[in-house]
Amino acid sequence: MKNQIKIESPIKPFKKQIEVSSDKSLSIRCLLLSSIALGKSKIYNLLESEDVNNTLKVIKKLGVNYIKKEKFIEVHGVGINGFKIKNNTIIDAGNSGTLARLIMGLCSGNEKKLKIIGDNSLSKRDFSRVITPLNLFGVQILSNKNLLPIEMCGSNLLRPIIYEEKKGSAQIKTCIIFSAINTHGVTKIKALHSRNHTELLLKYLNYPIKIKKQKNYDLIELQGLNQFRSFDYKIPGDISSASFFITLTLLSKDSELLIKNINLNPSRIGILKILKKMNAKIKILNIKNYRGELVGNIKIKSTRRLKSINCPASLNSATIDEFLLIFLIAAKSKGISIFKDLGELNKKESPRLDVAIKFLKMIGIKTKRVKNNIKIYGNPELKLNGKYHVKNFLKDHRVFMMSAIAALTLDGHWTIDDKDSINTSFPNFLRIVKNFGAKIN
Numbered sequence: 001m002k003n004q005i006k007i008e009s010p011i012k013p014f015k016k017q018i019e020v021s022s023d024k025s026l027s028i029r030c031l032l033l034s035s036i037a038l039g040k041s042k043i044y045n046l047l048e049s050e051d052v053n054n055t056l057k058v059i060k061k062l063g064v065n066y067i068k069k070e071k072f073i074e075v076h077g078v079g080i081n082g083f084k085i086k087n088n089t090i091i092d093a094g095n096s097g098t099l100a101r102l103i104m105g106l107c108s109g110n111e112k113k114l115k116i117i118g119d120n121s122l123s124k125r126d127f128s129r130v131i132t133p134l135n136l137f138g139v140q141i142l143s144n145k146n147l148l149p150i151e152m153c154g155s156n157l158l159r160p161i162i163y164e165e166k167k168g169s170a171q172i173k174t175c176i177i178f179s180a181i182n183t184h185g186v187t188k189i190k191a192l193h194s195r196n197h198t199e200l201l202l203k204y205l206n207y208p209i210k211i212k213k214q215k216n217y218d219l220i221e222l223q224g225l226n227q228f229r230s231f232d233y234k235i236p237g238d239i240s241s242a243s244f245f246i247t248l249t250l251l252s253k254d255s256e257l258l259i260k261n262i263n264l265n266p267s268r269i270g271i272l273k274i275l276k277k278m279n280a281k282i283k284i285l286n287i288k289n290y291r292g293e294l295v296g297n298i299k300i301k302s303t304r305r306l307k308s309i310n311c312p313a314s315l316n317s318a319t320i321d322e323f324l325l326i327f328l329i330a331a332k333s334k335g336i337s338i339f340k341d342l343g344e345l346n347k348k349e350s351p352r353l354d355v356a357i358k359f360l361k362m363i364g365i366k367t368k369r370v371k372n373n374i375k376i377y378g379n380p381e382l383k384l385n386g387k388y389h390v391k392n393f394l395k396d397h398r399v400f401m402m403s404a405i406a407a408l409t410l411d412g413h414w415t416i417d418d419k420d421s422i423n424t425s426f427p428n429f430l431r432i433v434k435n436f437g438a439k440i441n
């Protein structure tokens, strides 16, 4: 089968310096916000991946032009309420939950009928989480049991809302913020902490948004219909992509890695906090503030002293895309690790909590699950010699890449399906892995 990889031997010790692909959340947000800014924005280092390409296709359908230059992409923003949408326009979000949910908020002020569709994985994901607040704004939405395809019809007379976001989801929060931008008056959101790139971008753009930090929540207030100017932005590396190589280093022997120019927003670095508690040797260097975002380098050394963690659920949102890797590391750590309240993991590109438990069982690691809490019985001596086949049914990019890291650090003979899934977020993944000397067929 063509779309598989085979890994038969673990990686040799290495000392390397790398950069990884640009941040996906920031790439999608910069494109969407620049499309409703007034004038031409320049986005440097835009991630080149399928989710971002789909975002470009979508803004084009909404009447937003862009030009790809050598070093940046120039987006010709049309201002709030400036989209030129034909009735019955089809918006294809592909694999991207972020694009689908954010675009619904962004288009809430438009009265033409839109149909949102997505791939097989996205069509299994629940949209009630954004349908509920959008309905309160006054958006009309038709769906079959809250799944795609969805038909929506916005309004130019939306009502501002007061909403509590209780899942710690930045997709929901940003959908509401985008809809609030289309709404006359002040929208108020009480949001459980989640990644805050949208708020930081809007602050940088001098948009009238107020944020009060509470212990677990942010209180956000924003004024709608405030036009803002175009901007320039240079997108840093993605901590979620860097995490595959952090894990590769931690689980390899006598290895060292420097990953440069990574977004280190505190709402994204749960993995670093968790790994430090597990005894990992990780240092953050050269940290700088770029337009409200923290950016810096990460240095990692391998260690044989990883220990288990009782992970506080307050770190879940800041770690949400990295749990597959954290579980793999817990599998190779001393002691029993405990993770709680991980229901949201099953709402991703594939049901990742279920997938992780099956995966750990396959490699001989005992787990105990009660509802959405999981215990992982670590084994620092874990070394495999059997045959392992990862059938990645929903073509989940993160399942593919985590499995490759497992294969490169645990021994055994591996076949991993759906290589193309990496194009969603990290098309260079295999090229970088091969540069480490990995033998992959």
Ligand code: S3P
Pocket (backbone or CB within 6 Å): 024, 025, 098, 168, 169, 170, 171, 172, 174, 194, 195, 320, 321, 344
């Ligand atoms: C994202 C938010 C997260 C994350 C996703 C990207 C974003 O989803 O899993 O990969 O860019 O807003 P939730 O906010 O729904 O947890």
